[in-house]
Amino acid sequence: MSTPTQPSPTFAAGxxxxxxxxxxxxxxxxxxxxxxxxxxxAAFTVPHVPEVYTPPTVSWSDGDTEQRLGFGRxxxxxxxxxxxxxxxxxxxxxxxAGDPAGRWLVVPAGMTLFDAYGHAHGALGxxxxxxxxxxxxxxxxxxxxxxxxxxxxxxxxxxxxAVLRAAEAGAGSLAGNTPIRRLDVPATNVxxxxxxxxxGPQLLLTAHYDGVGDHPGLRQPAAADNGSGVAVILEAFxxxxxVLPDAIGLSVALLDGEEAGALGSAHHAAQLRAAGAAPLVIxxxxxxxxxxxxxxxxxxxxxxxxxxxxxxxxxxxxxLVAGPVASDNRRYGxxxxxxxxxxxxxxxxxxxxxxxxRVETATLTAVARLVVATALLVTAxxxxxxx
Numbered sequence: 001m002s003t004p005t006q007p008s009p010t011f012a013a014g015x016x017x018x019x020x021x022x023x024x025x026x027x028x029x030x031x032x033x034x035x036x037x038x039x040x041x042a043a044f045t046v047p048h049v050p051e052v053y054t055p056p057t058v059s060w061s062d063g064d065t066e067q068r069l070g071f072g073r074x075x076x077x078x079x080x081x082x083x084x085x086x087x088x089x090x091x092x093x094x095x096x097a098g099d100p101a102g103r104w105l106v107v108p109a110g111m112t113l114f115d116a117y118g119h120a121h122g123a124l125g126x127x128x129x130x131x132x133x134x135x136x137x138x139x140x141x142x143x144x145x146x147x148x149x150x151x152x153x154x155x156x157x158x159x160x161x162a163v164l165r166a167a168e169a170g171a172g173s174l175a176g177n178t179p180i181r182r183l184d185v186p187a188t189n190v191x192x193x194x195x196x197x198x199x200g201p202q203l204l205l206t207a208h209y210d211g212v213g214d215h216p217g218l219r220q221p222a223a224a225d226n227g228s229g230v231a232v233i234l235e236a237f238x239x240x241x242x243v244l245p246d247a248i249g250l251s252v253a254l255l256d257g258e259e260a261g262a263l264g265s266a267h268h269a270a271q272l273r274a275a276g277a278a279p280l281v282i283x284x285x286x287x288x289x290x291x292x293x294x295x296x297x298x299x300x301x302x303x304x305x306x307x308x309x310x311x312x313x314x315x316x317x318x319x320l321v322a323g324p325v326a327s328d329n330r331r332y333g334x335x336x337x338x339x340x341x342x343x344x345x346x347x348x349x350x351x352x353x354x355x356x357x358r359v360e361t362a363t364l365t366a367v368a369r370l371v372v373a374t375a376l377l378v379t380a381x382x383x384x385x386x387x
Contacts, residue, residue: 044189044267046257048182049142052077055216057087058153058176062166069176072138072218072352074159078128078152079144080113081178088124088151089175092167095119095126104174106160106167117148125151125178129160137351140212140220143261151178187256189264192237193249200247201379203240204279205371206265206328207233208258212350223356224288224346230254232287232364236371248379251279255328258285265328269335280305280378281339285327287367288346288359294367295323295343299333305340305378312373318366340374342367 056077058069069075088104095105096115101122107113109129116126132138138154153176155163166172187210207229211222221227237252244250257263265283272279282305294313298306313320329341344367348354 044187044257044263046185046187046260046263048146049185049260050079050144050180051183051213052180052215054085054179056153056177056179058174060092060159060163060166060174060176061172062162063171063173069155069159072215073132073136074156075176076130076138076140076154077178077180078126078154079141079180080146080148081125081152081180082147082150083179083181084125084151084177085179087175087177090124090173092127092163092172092174094164094167097168104176106164108164113145113148113152117150120150123150125153125176127160127163127174128152128154129157129164130154132156133349133351133353135348135351135353137348137353140215140350142212142259147180147182151176153178185260187264189256189268190254191251191268192253193251194237194241195244195246195249198247198249200245200249202249202251202277202279203244203375203379204251204253204281204332205233205237205240205375206253206255206268206281206283206332208255208262208264208285208328210256210259210264211354212259218352220350220352221355223348223354223359224286225349225354226258226285227356228287228346228359228364228367229284232284232368232371235364235368236375239368239372240375244375244379249279250375258328262328262331265331269332269337272332272337273335278337281329281332281337282309282371282374283325283327283329283332283339283341284343284367284371285325285329285341286343286346287363288344290344290360290363290366293319293321294345294370295325296320297323297325297329297341297343299330299339299341300335300337302333302338302340305338305374308378309340309342309370309374311377312370315373315377316366316369318370342370 055071058075091103093103096119107116255264325341325343329339332339347358
């Protein structure tokens with residue numbers, strides 16, 4: 001049995017060729033060359049980034065029993081520590097209460113690092129108490145003090161209290177090392193632009209994509225800080241590219257070096273100022289775990305942007321509170337640009353517990369809706385925006 005032949009669709013050859021020629025005519029080698037130059041010029045250097053290059057080996061004894069301390073849990077290396085890969089063994093003494101020579105100094109709570117150095121002549125190193133997060137991890141930081149003259153270990157508060165008691169009793173010992181070094185690290189910002197020749201206001205959506213990095217044997221996924229912010233910015237950019245009025249310019253910057261002092265945004269803000277650009281900046285840092293309200297911080301001449309953000313919160317039902325958002329938005333604001341930072345919380349901050357399963361889809365959705373609404377409201381005719 002034969003199958004009836006369906007009639008073939010007919011196309012107007014001229015219309016197909018016209019569209020083809022029109023499309024081919026839009027290919028611009030000059031525009032692509034400019035893109036290559038922009039991407040190639042986005043690199044910069046992040047200097048003196050601290051790296052724990054091998055897990056420290058630390059154990060201590062109260063005089064009766066010896067305990068090995070877990071890296072990232074009971075013990076970590078302080079940012080101000082000198083690099084000491086060899087294990088140093090010695091007794092314990094309280095800083096300011098005994099001879100420090102050949103011993104580890106236990107720094108009491110409330111004593112500053114500067115004061116501890118004053119009691120540390122001849123000491124093997126310093127032991128400082130430091131709180132851990134709800135998951136029992138030390139926070140990892142990249143921005144902080146420069147290396148000092150001595151090895152420094154941080155102990156969780158429970159371990160520090162036990163070590164302090166042993167030192168006060170004139171007992172106990174510790175063996176440990178501090179393998180930490182400083183590196184100059186190449187970094188790269190990633191820029192995307194849409195309708196850069198538009199004659200109206202320019203919007204810039206930003207988020208940093210760098211994390212604090214892995215420790216040896218300890219994966220730190222950086223899902224909430226700041227994979228969540230990157231996801232929000234890309235989703236908002238995808239939507240806004242289709243719905244913003246033609247006169248509105250739109251660009252996105254995924255920034256490097258935030259964890260080392262917001263160096264990527266400082267680099268980008270300087271480029272914008274040198275080019276005479278003044279976009280409205282919306283930065284998202286942390287959209288993983290909403291606790292009742294999102295924090296908002298404004299900088300630069302951001303009155304109109306902040307008003308639109310407040311109105312967007314009302315339209316989308318996301319409560320907003322004024323609070324510190326210590327992120328890239330501050331670099332743009334300091335450069336004189338209108339900038340707001342949005343932070344909606346995170347679990348597992350700067351630790352191995354910052355995993356994708358702890359990033360809430362509902363929080364991602366709420367913050368992305370807020371960004372989209374803010375962008376549309378700040379670029380709308382004020383007469384058409386109801387309160």
